[in-house]
Amino acid sequence: MDGVIIPKNKITETVGILMNKYRVVAPARENGALVFKELADPEEIVLNDEPAYKSPKEFLFPQAEEILAFDEKGNVAADGDIPETILLGVRPCDLEALKVLTAVFINGKFTDVYFEKRLNSTILIGLGCISEKPGCFCEERGICKDSSGACDIFLTANEEGYAAEIISDKGRKLLDELNAGGLNFYAPVKGANAGFLEKDACAYGDKAPHEILEITGDEKSVFDNTDWGRISERCIGCGTCAYICPTCHCFEFYDAANKGRTARYRRWDSCMYPKFTLHASGHNPRPSKKERYRQRIMHKYVYVKHNFGYVACTGCGRCVRSCPAGMDIKAVVKGIMEGTWKIK
């Protein structure tokens, strides 16, 4: 595929040019913590091999999103405009996760207009990882750490700078725009000459299927015959895992009135919370953390796979790194498949 090489010392200049026209969201430091945020200054961008502790999903599926508002007279507020956004520096695991979210929100039975609108006005620029970080397990999930086609442009860091590979028409258009701006520091690279740009098969591409971490076989039996109580006993139900996960997509609605203005919001929910799936009657089908943790694992590894064809865990390792109680989803799923947690 075609592409250009962006020299290392020109990356902030390039980001600056992009910022003239687009809202650029990229990894940057917020009081020390590396997060995806809307850049105010191109110098803020951090494109090293460090993973952002939170996934970038909030820019397509915000933590709290106003979906409807009206005033006392009944005037309904117009929908806000979604700015043209460039989501830059998204890792292959997170790009894979966006595939899951797209499947859930757009390719399913219903189309989620809010997600769709944001996705359509977003240009995704991926960035390959150089090394696996502690807790990462994309390899076990069969996902390449250093390449992905689930974006518009994919960046690979090398000695000269960043090789930017054009994946989609949207990506091609963006690079054309940059070139039309009279920039001369991009060295165009064509197809076969690209070398490192070409990644037909990633290092894990030929991994034997049985090595890939997933729940297979009799899933009903996993639900029934796994000792979820023991698995989850260390969990303190904090919900951090859901908030930083790139694929968690459960949400709830609430209405809020404020000084004559009433608005309906959609906000993230987490299966770790006691109020998750609490019925109006007061009954909760998942009354304790044992059922809630079961939901977490089964939803990610079984239900989404059944409904949309993807396992909703991409091995980004965030929950493993951030869990205050040391829960490890990889070890849990491995244990389930090896029969460690079977109820005797």
Added chain:
Amino acid sequence: MGFEAQKEKLAAISGDLLSKKKVELILSFTSGGPEGNAVPFFMRSADEVAEMRWDDGCMPNLAVYLKEFGGREGKIALVAKPCDARAIAVYISEGRIERGNLYIIGIECGGMKKKDGSAAQGCENCGVRTPPVFDVLIREDGTTAEPVENGERIVEMPKKEKQEADKTGGAENPAGENGKQEEKEYNVSEYRENKDKAARFREELKKCIMCFACRQACFGCYCETCFIERGIPDWQPSNPDMGRKMMFHLGRFMHLAGRCVECGACERACPSGVNIRYIIKDIAGFCEELYGCKAGMEPAGVSALTAFDTDDPEVGFLEIGNKDSREEENSGCGLCGNSGTAIEI
């Protein structure tokens, strides 16, 4: 620190408790996670004792699990550092646990350390070396001690320990993150006037994503439904808005006044690295200074929030920013700076 000697004794005691079926479960520490950190360990058989860990990385506060276990189902044991034991003492004073169903293996602790060698969150200025409540105590040198009075008594007075620790200065207590000791003055009126404190709070809260991990990790937050999630309509949605973040954290702090044992679990649980424990430290300081109440040191005592005396000093610390300056800024809330979202009751 004689971690090895303590660990040996701990293993012996744990093995004995489990093999003789004196308890069904022991809450302790083991290594886990991607970086081999100390994580909670639920030990059910004497064979597992070898996997147990005890060193200066054992930060988790195990008392948090008593929110659920509370002695309801059989007898359990718990390895209690001073902060864990103080948390248990708070539970006892609040009638949360069945004391008879809990066997406390108290263990003296000179403070935990982060990977980089600096003091762990909560250990920076902690002067409590000895758990205030225990059934058996493992001292720093690995010897054991039995409780003096009725299973609930302190071996040394905590106040004295604290004063000694203060005297020794930084040697025993490594400095805080900024390399300087936290201030020890509890000047309440300073909070009324000091805008920097509000600014620092606001700055830290920018990182907060309202996942409530701090609340869940806290032993003291055991309400079945948190005030932040209570009520129809939902008056405090988990919307990452500055005013609401402040409402949540300040509300939580108020509920923990005189109950927080400064174990640092909230800060360790936070995925975003929000560092606002300095406020609760100050509140704990107020409680100690104004009401003579240090959380978890007196299992039989009452807490600052449950006792009332007409002579109690009345000083407010929430009154940040005076009225004039608020009018000047023309904002709804003098603290969070949100315009037009003042909460009217």
